[in-house]
Every structure is written in structure tokens, then in C-alpha cells.
Amino acid sequence: MGILANTVSICHFQVQGELPAKEELYSWTLNRLAGNRFNPIDQGSEELSVGWVHLDDPRSSEFDTPAACWRDHYLMFTLRRDRRAVPSAILKAHLDREYERWLGENPGYAKVPKQEKETLKEAVHATLLSQTLPTPSTYDAVWDTQTGMLTFSSLSPKVIELFEEEFKKTFEGLRLSAFHPYARAESVLDESNRALLAQANRSKSDNFLELIKENQWLGVDFMLWLMYQTMNDSSEYSINQQGILSDGERFVAYVDDRVVLLGAGENGAQKITVAGPQDHFNEVRSALLNRKQITEATLHLETSEDEHWKMTLKGELFHFASFKSPAVKLEKDSTTDEAMEREAVFFERMVLLEKGTQLFNSLFATFLKLRLGQGWGEHEGQINKWLNVCSNCNSPLV
Template sequence: MGILSNTVSFLHYQVVGELPSGDPGEWAAPLLAKNAFVPIDNSNEEVSTGWVGLDDAQDATFADRRDFFRPPFLTFALRRDQRRVPAALLRRHLERAEEEFLAAHPGLQRVPKDKREELRESVKGMLLARALPVPSLYDAVWDLERGLLTFTGTNSRIAEIFEAQFRQTFDGLRLVALHPFARAQAVVPDELRDALSRENKAGTDAVLEQIQENTWLGADFLRWLLALTVSGRSTFRVRREGPAVAGETFIAFLDQRLQLAAGPQRITVAGPQDHYAEARLAVESGKEIAEATIFLEKGEDAWKTTLKAEQFVFRSFKAPGVKPEKDAITDEKSELEAVFYERMQVLAAGLQLFDSLLAEFLGERLAADWPRRAQELQEMLDLEEKQ
């Protein structure tokens, strides 16, 4: 689902490097157009990848700046069309081609290896020419002021393709995944920055090492929130900048789905939770919470997302609905812009609450009395305490 859908999965990147000077709409247009998507409907090409407009997957011209520059955002989508030949179909046609070759060469008992490869490529090309390309779309919204890019392709392979396409398009700029430790650095109170640095288990700034060596952060965060949920503590305060006013209260808790892991072994607890007995028992046996559904509520508005603890990928992020307000004098582009900005507002509000929750956790996790607090949290999760 796209960024404008009520429910969307996404990850965040920090854009590193110096932006070109001048009007973003002026310098971005030729760069996006140069690397735009090229259709392969009338060819036998297997795959094509490039940029298209956020609102129209058929438009790859980037001629109208209102389609891709909505200050302070640059918006575009990665379109990847690919033809696929089912393995069983390829095998069946290849067998037929080999039979025909052997019939034409009665002195041969089997098809030579190099000829078989030649036949395979020929058959595959013939089948690809008959197959219709299947399109895939992944939205990108780049906040130029914050240097933050939201991308809806959460699959690791698609993320790699997107990163390569971005580097090719925007020379001199690079994307750095906003992994849990980087997000913690962005939200931690100033007085706790040194304490957070001391907790960094990675030896370098390499993203993969930062993720692999700091898995404690996501695991401890979800364990902390589970303990507070079990104990009935669900009210928190807004601590980060954004649409909500600092100091306002909101509700946060875990429910519906938790995945717990110990090495390769994983169990999933699904459905509305009562006393979270199964999840607490798994935690008590040494399993960590690898993934959980977080609910966020403020006033009449509600958000929920399934968070992957290791990488902070937001899956199925559901936000309050956005409905276009149509009238006789508003043109279509203005309506699209209005929906886009309202959607960005509700997403920003939900992420503001999440970051506030993370900041509150870090305030406890990095405090000098954390060992005592950790013991309190463990007691909250102790099943015997509820019997």
C-alpha cells in the first residue's frame, strides 16, 4: 500500500550529504527525469526500474513541479516492472525444444551442455516476450528540512535497489538507514547523550554493525513497554516536537500480536491479550520480544503499528483516515496536495508519539538506577505476582 493509504509499511533513511543550491523543484526535476521509469510493454526486456510520480504511476516526465515538489517534501515513487516465467513452464518448453533438437540430430544421445544453455536462453526469451510485465510501486517522501526520507519498500532486496537508484540519481548524496541506535540518538535528552554513547556496543558507524551489536535497544524497549502494559501503566507525555503540543498526554500499550525469539526459535502470540500470560512466560524463559504491535491513542485519534525490534521497521502503520474535501472550485492537483499534506500531518503525529515513548524509555534505561528499575519491571512481568 502507498504512503497515502490509511495503513502503510515503511522504513526511514537519513539523507547524508550537501544538497544542491537553489530551488529544489528546479534541480530535482532533471535528475528524476533522467532516471525515470521506461516501460517495457512493447519489448522483451525482463525488468525495468525507475522513478514515476507519487500520484500517477504512468507519469515519468516530472514536468509539473506540483507533482513532485510539495515544500518541504520531494515526492516520487520507485516503479519496477518485471516479467517472470514460471519454472514449471520454462522446464516444459525446454524439454520440448531438446526433444526437437535430438530428433533433428539422430546421432546424439543427449543435448550438449552449451547447446542446452543456448536452447534455454532462446526458450526463456520467447516466453518472456509473451509475458506481461508485472509492476511494483514503492513510494518515497523526502523531507528536505529534516533530511529524513520515508520509503514504503520494507523488503531488504527492494531497499537495496532503491538505495542504488537514489545514489545514481542524486550524485553526492547517500542514504543511511535510521536504525534503532540512530533513532535513539535523535530523541535522547541532551543530558543522557554520553550515557547512550557508553551503551553503544558497535565498534564502528557501519549500519549493519550498529544493528547487529545494539539489538538490546529494541528488545529492552519492547520488554519495558510490555511490563508497563501488564501493570496498567499506559499514559505518557509528548516529549518530541511535532503536531502535538509538548506535555500533552497520550496512551500507549502492546496488544494483539507479539513475536518472541531465542536464537532461531520463534513463537507468535496473537489475538487480544488478557494477562499476557503466554508472552510473559516466554520472556521469563529467556526469549526476547522480536516484534510487537504498538497502539498509540491521543484524544479521539488512534494509531497502531507492528514494530520490528531489530531494525525499527514500521509495518502496517495505521493512522487516522484522511478524506479529500471536494468542491466546485478546487482543481484536482490542489485536492491531491491537500490530501498529501494532511496525510503527512497524521503520520508525523503518530511518529511524534512513538518517538516520545522511546525518549521516555531511554530516560529510564540510561539512568544510574536502571538495575533497580529493571528488577521492578521483571516483577511486573512475573506471573506469580498476578496469581
């Protein structure tokens, strides 16, 4: 699903590097995208084509006007990848027929020579490719030039790697920095708490892979804390991050529906998935007592305006899978044309995505201030006491 859909899986990046002057930014972007635009392969036999298209019309790859990729302070574009592939079973069947034909024309051979096999395979593969329509895939990106934050609509490691490569090739001098849990933690804390975070940092370098690996405690402790809060608190919090929602505005956050835990087992890593509405999370608590750790959970966020966001939070990287926002609601009249409607949908969608992210960041900041403060030891003791009450998790807990 694309980024304009009500449900989409997203990850975040920070754009690093020096941008052109503001008055040159959009013309520079148009030129860069046009230079690496998508070229169709429908009429040919090429196996692969990768390039940029319009976010709201993946059939269009002409970046000749600002409207193609520019909405206020947002730059928006879509990575399109078309790929042809011949199923192995079909290729084998056609090759077997070609081998039989060749042997019939060359009765002196008992089997097809290796070099001839390679030649026939290339010819058959090329013929079948020309008869096969390419399969398109699209991945949306929205770049907030005010904050430097880029939102990308895929969580596939291979797709993310492809996007990073194409972005770097297109926008020379810029690079994408993964917005992993430690980077997000730095962004949501004030100066004094950032100093405490630096003290708690278990990585010995600024390499992002090491920052992720050595600071997995951020996701592990956050998930555990959120589970405890869901079962033992009002689950009500306050907005404490800048954004569309007002500072101090109340909201509700809780875990429900699905929790994934991971831990060591007799035969290696053991994964446990607990699905469905939960009353007491007895199975989860039992797994936690057996040294399992929560790696994914379905998180709900609700405001006083009855707006509801839902996501599957990936604990290691803080990716938002199946991030469902309130539906986009537009008031249209007879004067609204298609271009205006597309623009209105985009801005309304950005508002909803940014609200959901602001809610999550406020929740994460609330946890961090507790986790990095002097009161965490006492709170951790309460969590452990709550878990140990589950010594017989087959019995309902009150």
C-alpha cells in the same frame, strides 16, 4: 500498499551529504529524477526495467514540472520496477518440445548436444518473454528537506538495497543512512542524555551494522518496558518531541494483539508468536522467564482527540510494519479538481504519518530517559518481580 494508503509499512533514513542551494534544489531534483526515470518495457522483451515515476501516478515518469515531485518542503517520488519472468514449468514444457523437434530433424543424434541445448533455451526463453507481460512493483519515498528524513514504503531487505543503490546513482554526492534504533535514540534525546547514551553504547565503531548489532538492548529493553507498562501502569504519556502535536499533550500507548519472541532452543533459535487480545500476557511472561526476548509487538497509540495509530514494531531496526493511521478526511466541493484533491490527500496523509512518528518518538524518549538514568535499576527490579510472579502462568493473574 503505497504511502498514501491508510495502512503502509515504512522505514526511515537520514539523507547525508550537501544539498544544492534552496533556489536550485527543485530544478536539480527534477533533472536528477528525469535522468533516471522509468522506461516502460510493455512493448519489448526486456526482462527488467527500474526507474522513478510520480508518487501519485505510477504510470507517469515525466519530471518536467515541479508538481511532479514537489509539495512544499517535501520531495516525493516512487521507485518502479517492472519484471518479466517465465515460470520454470512452462519453460521446461516448451524446451522439451523443442528438443523433440530438433532430434526429429537430426536423426543421427540420440540426445541434444549441450551447446545446442543452450541455443534452444535462449531462443525459447526470449520467445516466451516477448509473450509475457511485465509485473510492476512500486515503492514510495517522501523526503522532508527540512529535517533530512526520508520515509520509504517497503521493509524488504532486497528492495531497500535496490532503493539505496538507485538513490545513490540518481542523487550523486548524497547517501542514505539507516535510521536504526541508536540513531533514533540520539535524535530524540537532549545533550545531557545523549552523553549518557554514548556511555551506554556497546559498539566500538560508527559502522551502522555494528551499532545495530551491539546495541540490540535498545529494542529488547524498550519492548520489555512497554509490556510491563501496559500491564502495570496507566499507559499514559506526554508529547516531548517537536512536531505537529503540542508539547505536553497527553497520549496513550500500549501493546496488544500480537507479540513475537525469540530465543535459543534445543534445535537452534526458537520463535514464539502470541496472537489475539491479551488479558495478562501469561504466555509472553512465561517465555520471557525462559530467556526469550520480544522482537516484535503490535503497538497502539491514541491521542485525546480519539485518533488511533497501530503498527507492528520490529525491535531490531525499529521498522513500522502495517502502520495504520486514522483515515484521511477531506471536505470537497464542486470547485475541487483532481490535482487539488491529490495535493490535499498528500498533505493530510503527511500530517497523520508525522503525528504517529511524533507519538512513537515521545514514547521512546520517555523510555530512554528512564533507561539511561539512575532509577533504571529499581525499575528493572520491579519488572523482574512482575515476571517472577508468573511462576504458574497457567493460572489467571490478578
